[in-house]
Amino acid sequence: MTPRFGVNYTPSQGWFHHWLDFDIDAVRADLDSVARLGLDHIRVFPLWPLFQPNRTLIRPRAVEQLVALVDAAAEHGLDVNVDGLQGHLSSFDFLPSWTATWHRRNIFTDPDVVAAEAEYLRTLAAALADRPNFLGMTVGNEINQFSGPPHPDPDPIGPAEADAWLRLMLDACERGAPGKLHLHAEYDAAWYQDDHAFTPAQAARLGFATAVHSWVFNGTAQRHGHAGxxxxxxxxxxxxxxxxxxxDPHRPVWLQEVGAPAPVVPPEHAAxxxxxxxxxxxxCADVWGVTWWCSHDVARSLADFPELEYxxxxxxxxxxIKPAGTAVARAVAELRDRGYAPRPRTTALVVDVGDSLTAPRRAGCAPGGEVFEAWAALTAQGVRPALVLADRAADAEHLAARGITEVVTPAQAR
Structure with missing residues (x-):
């Protein structure tokens, strides 16, 4: 499997507000500039309130515009993944009015809201099911951030409710477009925050692949420096x-979001x-693809974004093309020249988070935690460590399937 290379499509004109003044010619020009980088796919973001402004109204014209965008991508040799529930983008929340204020309802547990979300996802998937360049749906962009702190107005749930909701949403995507590559994606609280409702087990076991969103402004760059x-x-x-x-020891992993956020990564170091x-x-083995964030800068004429988003x-x-774009294009070309065959990671670091389903002690995996820092130290020594759950550290069959021959604890690593 050769990893795919793509980009999260942020329109050069109007950001994601472009759906309000949809211009297919501008989209085509954007996609032409993306294709010039040698990329093979994009991830796109309908704004949920614009596509489903009422619980029982999914706007046909909006769906037609999404289909037109996917068809334009095909003209440029680009496959497309569609995020459904937007949800949250670049510090802004986009929730329909029928979930807020006078109609405030929990977006994960209210039966009417959940049914409407499922129908929305099914409708988008069904509209694209016959497009050969349609990869599949992502349930939503980091929608786990609505489930609890630090969101200022969360819809609180627990792991069992998150699990049930994810299964319903993935099933809706499958009903709309059977056999496509449907998945879900969370920001790193799912991996790093002890009490978070969305869990590592859900991320790594539900959907066709595990989605990873890697952002070093989470304390990593602040602690280790931009080139650490x-x-x-x-x-x-x-x-x-x-x-x-x-x-599955060979489950695909999609690095679905990664970018170079200033100032923790200085602009001159982005490439x-x-x-x-x-x-x-x-x-790393079994990487399905790398999808950089993002295609085009946010225009300075748009107000109130965090500085790094621009x-x-x-x-x-x-x-x-910016220097980082040149670097990504070069990486794509080099991958195609040399192929993809990472060596096995034979040394594994033990991850002890308590119960593996709810991971009550997962903060040890976060920047500054014992697992994170031990893994970084081993990597600095050239060890190339894997990671294994404590309850599998003595499972010979599991270790053999992953090519692991040595297991060490964080204390031993230090």
Missing amino acids: VATEHHAAYMIELSKAWAT AFATATIEGALD TLGLLTNDRE
Whole structure:
């Protein structure tokens, strides 16, 4: 399996508000600039309130525009993954009015809301099911952030409710487009926050692949510096961490979001960070693909974004390639020249989080935690560690299936 390379598509004109003034010619121009980088897919983001403004109204014209975008991508040789429930993007929440204020209902547990979400996902998937370049649906972009702190107005749930909701949403995607590559994606609280409702087990066992979103502004770069081993290998760490929970030793892992956020990664270092991050990720087995965040910069004419959001693009608003874009294009070309055959990671670091389903002690996996820091230290020594759950550390069959011949604890690693 040769990993796929793509980009999260942020329109150069109007950001995701472009759905309000949809211009297929502008989209085609954007996609042409993406294709020039040698990429093979994009991930796109309908804004949920614009597509389903009422619980029982999914706007046909909006769905037609999404189909038109997917068809335009095909013209440029690009496959498409569609995120459904937006949800949350670049610090802004986009929830329909029928879930808020006077109609406030829990988006994970209210029966009417959940049924409407499922129908929305099914409708989008069904509209695209016959498009050969439609990869499949992602349930939503980091929608786990609505389930609890630090969100200012969360919809509280527990792991059992999160599990039930994810299964319903994935089933809706499958009913709409049977056999496509449907998955879900969380931000790193699922891996790093003790009491978070969405768990590593859900991420690594539900859906066709495990989605990893790697952002080093989570304390990694602040602690280790922009060029530290832990920073440049953070994506690889999250890939390997996900493998600790996977029941299939060769489950695909999709590095679905990764970017170079300023100022923790200085703009002049973005290209080097991109090169190191991709090299680290491709040193892991079973990587389905790498999808950079993002395609085009956010225009400075748009207000109130966090500063880092304005400069994450591989291309400018004028569709000119930035140094990070050149670095990603070079990585794509080099991968195609040399192929993909990472060596087995024979040494595994033990991850003890308590019960593996609810992971009550997963904070040890976060930056500063004993697992994270031990993995970074071993990586700095050239060890190339894997990660294995404590309850599997003596399972000879599991270790053999992953090519692991040595198991060490964080204390031994230090």
